[in-house]
Amino acid sequence: MKEGITTLTSEKKSVPDGLWHKCGRCKKNLLAEDHAKNNYVCPNCNYHDKIGSDEYFPILFGTEYEELFSNIKPTDPLKFKDTKEYAKRLKESQEKSGLDDAMKVAVGNLAENQKLVVACMDFGFIGGSMGSVVGEKIARAIDYSRENKIPLMIISKSGGARMMEAAFSLMQMAKTSAKLALLGKAGIPYISLLTDPTTGGVTASFAMLGDVNIAEPEALIGFAGPRVIKETIGKDLPKGFQSSEFLLEHGFIDFIVNRNELRLKLTELVHLLMKKQIPA
Ligand SMILES: [Zn+2]
Known part of the structure; x- marks a missing residue:
């Protein structure tokens, strides 16, 4: 699941002790409370703390949204075992995170008369790794968007493929890409939001296929980790390599959005893409 990524597993969103939050x-x-009110962005240094679907949905929709496809749960078709049985790991992750898997889908009102379907990854569930559930939920979110003519956004936050599902995990890259091609053919906009970190097979498939690819500030975005690349090409890498800012400069993403402006910027963008009048 890590695909050479060496950082960040220890930096999962920490629950504050008592009433205080210490900036990461x-x-x-x-x-x-103030940290949550500021959408988990540090007012001092602008650090965007790692958050999950349960935080992103209210930021985008307020209280008015509906979760979709929550009946899809993971299984262990390969009876995989490394240091631990996969079935056991799934159960433990579910208990620890309160999630079924690393993806939730919701539909809600981004603005008046403007719905948005959002598929959001959860890094807190086995490193946001992409297994069959992530792929299937994305596929169904795309079908839902297409059938109801509602734009789609996928929020990526992932260590890559889920190795415990082997080929079933890698298949999701082709499956989600093919489904997105159908969405494009139907003329329904797809926005990809890359957050910290977006790596591996997720970067190599749906995360980079948006009509518009956007990112949160200072997110780590890449395929393999810097150490692996350095060892492969035998060269030192430029400073800030694999950050949102570096990728923006090199044309891989379209713009960087502060989480506090996300809803407003998205509303404008979706209206432009849907050829609607931008609300005043
Ligand atoms: Zn800070």
Whole structure:
């Protein structure tokens, strides 16, 4: 599942002790409540803390949204075992995270008369790895978008493929890409939001296939990790390599959006893509 990514597993979103939240970067203390109100962005250093679907949906929709396809749950078709049986790992991850797998889908009102379907990855579930459930939920979200003519956004946050599902995991790259091609043919916009971190097979498939690819500030975005690339090409890598800012400069993403402006920017973007008048 890691595909050579060496960082970040220890940086999962921490639940604040008591009422205080300590910024993961500048280490300043802030009331946990204020941190949440600021969409989990540090007001001091702009660090975008890692959040999951349960945080993103209210940021985008307020309280008015409906979760879709929550009946899809993971299985262990290969009876995979490395240090631990996969079935056991799934159960433990579910208990620890309160999630069924690394993806939730919801539909809600982005703005008045403008719905959006959002498929959001959860890094807190086995490193946001892409297995059959992630792929199937994306496929169904795309079908739902197409049938109801509602634009789609996928929020990526992933260590890559889920090795415990082997080929079943890798298949999801082709499956989601093929489904997105159908969505494109139907003329329904697809926006990809890349967040920290987006790597491996996710970057190599749906995360880079948006009509518009956008990213949160200072997110790690790449395929293989810097160490693997360095060893392969035998050269030092440029500074800031694989950050949102570097990718923007080199044309891989279209713009960077601060989480506090996400809903507004998306509303404008979706209206442009749907050829509607931008609301005042
Ligand atoms: Zn900070």
